[in-house]
Amino acid sequence: MGNIFRASLFDGHTAIVTGGGSGIGLAIATQLGELGARVAILGRKAERLETAKATLVQRGIQVHTAVCDIREPEQVATFVDGVAHALGPATILVNNAGGQFPTTAEQVTARGWEAVVRNNLNGTFFMTQAVATKHMIPARRGRILNIIANVRRGFPGMVHTGAARAGVENLTKTLAVEWAQYNVQVNAIAPGVIKSSGTDQYPPELLEVSRKQTPAKRLGTPEEVAHLATYLTSDAASFVTGETWYIDGGANLWGDNWPIPDPDPAM
Numbered sequence: 001m002g003n004i005f006r007a008s009l010f011d012g013h014t015a016i017v018t019g020g021g022s023g024i025g026l027a028i029a030t031q032l033g034e035l036g037a038r039v040a041i042l043g044r045k046a047e048r049l050e051t052a053k054a055t056l057v058q059r060g061i062q063v064h065t066a067v068c069d070i071r072e073p074e075q076v077a078t079f080v081d082g083v084a085h086a087l088g089p090a091t092i093l094v095n096n097a098g099g100q101f102p103t104t105a106e107q108v109t110a111r112g113w114e115a116v117v118r119n120n121l122n123g124t125f126f127m128t129q130a131v132a133t134k135h136m137i138p139a140r141r142g143r144i145l146n147i148i149a150n151v152r153r154g155f156p157g158m159v160h161t162g163a164a165r166a167g168v169e170n171l172t173k174t175l176a177v178e179w180a181q182y183n184v185q186v187n188a189i190a191p192g193v194i195k196s197s198g199t200d201q202y203p204p205e206l207l208e209v210s211r212k213q214t215p216a217k218r219l220g221t222p223e224e225v226a227h228l229a230t231y232l233t234s235d236a237a238s239f240v241t242g243e244t245w246y247i248d249g250g251a252n253l254w255g256d257n258w259p260i261p262d263p264d265p266a267m
């Protein structure tokens, strides 16, 4: 097979990266594109997509962008059809779009819970189902990669996203088995705390706690996550499916995402 990171690695591939307009998604779209893939990115904000498109085009990457909210199945169907028209059927799907907000379990409202579960779990499934049925299963070829989070010990402080990401981890396993017959591999990446446009929205003092609580004593970078995504979407990983890969400087083994109150301070 030669060097897995050779320039022609993804020649002939079309890669969809959801949330590819910023942060980790943009780093993944850039790396797949620089290795030969045609790249389709989506998000809710047109301006963000336009800026990202200019960056990608400048690097010689063929890009398709469209505004799409992954929570809305009709928008997802339109986007997926648009990708086939613009770039050809997708062979790679990276479900990266997502997000949440810090809250205690007692305080989260029904609408807040639903917003996060719809975004991270429902949206990921709608996109996966559409791309697999329209593009990958008919072609008997596909790689799906779900970006989740470090939920190995739950997610105290963000119960909604912990539950949603655990759901995605579980559907990763289910679909890996159901779609093995179609030569579609399904894996997940669980990043620890990564310095990105996403975490820039969190208070710096919280990120400093996360850094100290990470055995590597630093935050990760979007490019480091992109390297792993490149491997998992390449032919080098053709016998890997149904797995979650942690990339977190050891954080799932030791430390907390942020200061977690003593469950019972009286004891």
Ligand SMILES: CCCCC/C=C/C(=O)SCCNC(=O)CCNC(=O)[C@H](O)C(C)(C)COP(=O)(O)OP(=O)(O)OC[C@H]1O[C@@H](n2cnc3c(N)ncnc32)[C@H](O)[C@@H]1OP(=O)(O)O
Residues within 6 Å of the ligand: 098, 099, 100, 101, 102, 103, 109, 110, 111, 112, 113, 115, 116, 119, 149, 192, 193, 198, 199, 201, 202, 206, 207, 210, 257, 258
């Ligand atoms: C040390 C940190 C470690 C963290 C590791 C993880 C890091 C990351 O994941 S970084 C990536 C983060 N990026 C984002 O989170 C950005 C994307 N996030 C969002 O778009 C939103 O947070 C959303 C998906 C959760 C909400 O989207 P939307 O449906 O547009 O939300 P609405 O404005 O309609 O609100 C619905 C509902 O949710 C409540 N809510 C939304 N944001 C917050 C907030 N920041 N704090 C509290 N509550 C929030 C909102 O109030 C609504 O509920 P009701 O008030 O009951 O109507």
Ligand SMILES: NC(=O)C1=CN([C@@H]2O[C@H](COP(=O)(O)OP(=O)(O)OC[C@H]3O[C@@H](n4cnc5c(N)ncnc54)[C@H](OP(=O)(O)O)[C@@H]3O)[C@@H](O)[C@H]2O)C=CC1
Residues within 6 Å of the ligand: 018, 019, 020, 021, 022, 023, 024, 025, 042, 043, 044, 045, 046, 048, 068, 069, 070, 071, 096, 097, 098, 099, 100, 119, 123, 147, 148, 149, 150, 190, 191, 192, 193, 194, 195, 196, 197, 198, 199
């Ligand atoms: N950075 C970190 O430390 C960690 C990040 N993650 C996860 O990795 C992924 C990327 O995060 P990161 O790059 O840091 O953060 P960003 O906030 O920069 O990326 C999130 C991207 O998802 C898009 N997005 C969010 N909701 C939707 C939606 N409903 N439909 C379409 N697009 C949507 C956003 O675009 P727009 O707003 O225009 O819709 C944005 O481009 C997220 O799922 C995040 O939760 C997980 C663990 C740690």
